[in-house]
Amino acid sequence: MNTIPTRSKIILLPLQEMVEEAELIIIGKVMQIEKTDNKHREYGDEYKVTIEIEETIKGDRAIKDVDIYYFPTLSVEPEFVIRERCIFFMKAWKGRYTIVQGYGGKAVIKNNEVSPLYIKDEEKAQKLQLFIQKIKKFIK
Numbered sequence: 001m002n003t004i005p006t007r008s009k010i011i012l013l014p015l016q017e018m019v020e021e022a023e024l025i026i027i028g029k030v031m032q033i034e035k036t037d038n039k040h041r042e043y044g045d046e047y048k049v050t051i052e053i054e055e056t057i058k059g060d061r062a063i064k065d066v067d068i069y070y071f072p073t074l075s076v077e078p079e080f081v082i083r084e085r086c087i088f089f090m091k092a093w094k095g096r097y098t099i100v101q102g103y104g105g106k107a108v109i110k111n112n113e114v115s116p117l118y119i120k121d122e123e124k125a126q127k128l129q130l131f132i133q134k135i136k137k138f139i140k
Helices: 015-021 128-138
Strands: 024-040 044-058 065-070 085-093 096-099 106-110 113-115
Touching: 015 085, 015 128, 024 065, 044 085, 044 128, 065 085, 085 128, 113 128
Parallel strands: 065 096
Antiparallel strands: 024 044, 024 085, 044 065, 085 096, 085 106, 106 113
16 A cells, blocks of 8 residues: 655546546556666656556557656655556656656556545546546546
C-alpha cells in the first residue's frame, strides 16, 4: 500500500479531468526501473520506468512500450513495482512521459479489479472493465 508523507499535498482530480489531462492512457506492466544520468538540482535523481503496454485506452495504439520519467524524492510521485499491472494516465513534459497528478495517475490492477485510490469520487476497488468504460466515456 502506498503511503503519502504528511507534509505532501496531493490534489485529487475527478476521473473526467484525469482523462482530459492525459495524452496517453494505457493498461500495462512495469518491466524495468532504472536511474537515469539526469540529476535535478531541486528534485534529485531522475528515474525511468519501462512499461509494456497491454492495451491502449487513449492515445497512439502503435506504441508497444513506453518510458515514464519521475523523481522518487517528490512525495507526490507514485511508487513503481516490477511486474505490477496498472492503468497509467500519462502526459508529455519536455518531450518525455510523466504521470498525471502523481499518485492519481497510477491505478493498480489485481484480480481483474482496479484500485483508483487517488482519483476523486471513485470507488476504491471496482471491476476493471467498468472502469475502462468510464474512462472511454470521457474521451473526446
